[in-house]
Amino acid sequence: MPDDASPLVSFLMVTLLGLPFAGFLALMRANRSLSGMLAIGLTGLGLVLSMVAVMQLPQEAVTIRSAWATVSGVSFGVSFRLDSLSGLMLVLVHFVALLVQLYSLSYLHDEPKLARYFAYLQLFVGAMLGIVLAGNLLVMYAFWELVGLASYLLIGFYTERPAASKAAKKAFLMNRVGDIGFLIGIFLTYYYFDTLEFDTLLTTDITRVPSTALGLCLFLGCVGKSAQFPLLTWLPDAMEGPTPVSALLHAATMVAAGIFLLARIHPLLSPDALVVIALVGTITTILGGYSAVFQSDIKKVLAFSTVSQLGLMVAGMGTGNVGGAMFHLLTHAFFKAGLFLSAGAVIHAVNTQDMRQMGGLRKVLPTTFIAYSVCVAALAGLPFFSGFLSKEAILGGAFGWAGEQTSALAYMVPVLLLGSSGLTALYMARQWRLIFFGSYRNESNSLAHAHEPDWLMRGPVVILAMLSVWFWFSVNPFSGHSSWFFQLIPVAEEPAIWWLAPMSIGLVAAGGWVGFQMREPNNTHGYVRLSLEYGFLDTIYHYLLINPTHKLALLLSRADRRVVDGTVNGLGVSTVVLAQITNAIDRFGIDGLINGIAWTAGQLGQLTRSVQNGRVQSYITVAVAGLLVLLWWLL
Incomplete structure (x- = not known):
């Protein structure tokens, strides 16, 4: 029965959760030709209902609860919670999923298992919505595991490819490592607080419990799902799935689940736990960025850029900057989905993912080139693009956090995060050059056959590129603190750092110049192998x-x-x-x-x-x- 929810909001929450799962069951038996339109219709309806729910949301969070089971006299309930944070994620997940499914209609038009593909996407979206709307840790964990199952099905969708099956198993198993820690953290939470409900946990006093161990156990769930050090090597291998799946996983869904978890449990994290989280995020940012520098697969470069940006968000959470991290999650969803879908258009044109077999494609793919360039600029953090606003919010918060610490070593975190801006610009400029500039290098596939995809593929790419420009988020192109986003999720006021923006722009410019000019080294060099083999993490494992x-x-x-x-x-x-x-x-x-x-x-x-x-x-x-x-x- 509803606890404190209005009938309309309660109905919307239940309907939003039910739609994708009903779609999954229907699509498993649906006709191939109708499956895409049915999936798009359900997701479009979910997007409309999400916006209605957000507009109807009162000032306080809305929670609905229902009794589920009683074990040894202890009652466990199913609860769902809707607030500004979950409302934002509802709209974001539906919007990106809708664009990905529209894109998939054309990209996978010859796929014989198309109905199953859209069914898996609906299952994935439903599981992600369950995480977003979960009202307690137990419900979140149930949908957390369901996301793992759906990602396994999507990554290994091409079952006839041994590499896809291997990548799916690797993702599933590495996520289970983090999930074990998450489950232990849930047990500890109930042991110390006698509840798993977020309504209670978010207002509880953590000073009376050993919250560092509890917080780090919960953080392990984020380490696995959001591919943080050292459990990050599954994400690049997940590129074996269809390219639209890569866009969905890497933009606003699976990998974002760990960031959302940190935002949800942030009041439970002790200062010591936050320091560890900041360090893990910083290491992930640098290692992920460096691993992208010498990759030759177009999707792997983007995958490692996702790892790096997720590390930046986690470091933002560790420095107490929840608003800045979630702002970057929002902007990242648009430009990263745009990059993956643009990469799909490039692969569709030249039938290869090897950037060494590309070149000169700006002339035959002009729309894709413009969209890709806009999303690259946003990812690198150039002014007048969304990524600059959200990155500056995280970097400013990190320097403010370091100034409050007792050790000067704390400045290593913001300095390395600032340096990662130049590293991002370097590998993205290299990729940009290899794909669109120079001479065409693919002898097995003539450039005469390369062409822009139809508007079912180009439309979502153009929309996402447009949403990567600054004015959708802030009037001021050089500061995101006046953004409407921070009216929803407040960010702590930090002292103005006048040199931060010029320094960041300078590093991006220098990194971009080096990346555009660099030539491909011999793969036998140790520093190259360190990048190609993900810091030798898999070798160490x-x-x-x-x-x-x-x-x-x-x-x-x-x-x-x-x-x-x-x-x-x-x-x-x-x-x-x-x-x-x-x-x-x-x-x-x-x-x-x-x-x-x-x-x-x-x-x-x-x-x-x-x-x-x-x-x-x-x-x-x-x-x-x-x-x-x-x-x-x-x-």
Whole structure:
């Protein structure tokens, strides 16, 4: 039953959650030709209802609750919560998902499993909406795991490709590592606070509990889902899924779930936990950025840029700048989705993801080139684009946070985050040059066949590029603090740092110039391999975890075969031999003795019967024989 929600908002929340799951069930049996329009219709309806729900949202958060189960006298309920943060995410998830599905109609028009593809997308959107609307940690965890399942299905959609199946399993397993920590954090939360409801947790006093351990356990869920150090290597491999899926996963859905979690539980994080979170985010930003520098796959460069930007958001959360981090999540959703969908148009034109086989495409893909350039500028953080506003909000908050710390080492966090702006510009300028400038280098696919896609693909790209310009978010192109966004999610006032914007612009300009001018080095160099192999993290995992686990498994298998199976088989053989011996003793010993006695008795009886024949001669003979035996015995 509703707790404090108005009937209309309660109805909208339930309907928004139900639509994608109903769509999933319907699309699993839908006709291929109608599946796309049905999915788009449901998502479009969800977008309209989301905007209505946001407009109807009162000043206070709206919560609906229902009893679910009672265990050992403790009642656990299902609750959903709608506030300004979840309302923003509702609109964002629906909007990006709608554009991705429109794009997919053309991009995957020849896909034989199209109905299943749209069904998986609906399941994914429904799971993400469940996370956004969750009113307690238990409900959030249920949908959290459902997002993992849906991402597994989408990443491994091309089941005929071994690389896709491997990438799906890798994503699923690495996310489970983080989810274990998340689940432990949920147990600790209930142990210390006797509740999992956000309404209570967000106003509780954390000073009476060991909140650092609790907060870090909850943060592990973000580490897995948002690909933070050291669990970041699954995200680049997830590019094996369809390109529209990459846009959805990397823009406003799966990877954003971890950032949303941090925003939701931020009051539960102690100062020590926040320092760890800031450090993890900073390391992820730098490592993700450097890993993108020498990649040759167009989608992997964008994947590592996502890792880097997620690290920037996590570092913002660690420095207490929830508003700045969520602002960057919003702007990032548009320009990153635009980049992935633009990359899909490029791949569609030249039939390769290898940037070394591209070049000169600005002439044959002019619309894609303009849209890609706008989104690149936003990602790099150039003025007059949305990324500049949100990055400056995070960097300003980071420098303000460092000034409040007792150690000067705290300035390493904002300085490295500032340096990542130049690193982002470097690898994006390199990618921009390899794709659109120079001479065309693909000998196997003639440039004469390359052309712009239809407007079902170009339309979403153009819309996302337009939304990457500054004026949608702030009147002032050099500051986002006057943005409408911060009226929804307030940001702490930080002292003005006059040199921050010029320094950031200078680093972006320098990084962009270096990236545009750099030539491709030999892949055998150590610094190149460090980038191509994700900081050797997978190699380290193989040496420290996978290989020892594999060897242990082989050792246990050998022990099972030789010791356990040998012992069992030996006992089995021994039992059979013993049974045969027992059977022989029974047959020839015990049965033989009994049968012999019976035979002897039978013979004696037969002899006795032969004497009792009514003849006097026989009786005299027996009497004489008996007398002789008696005399022999006595003498």
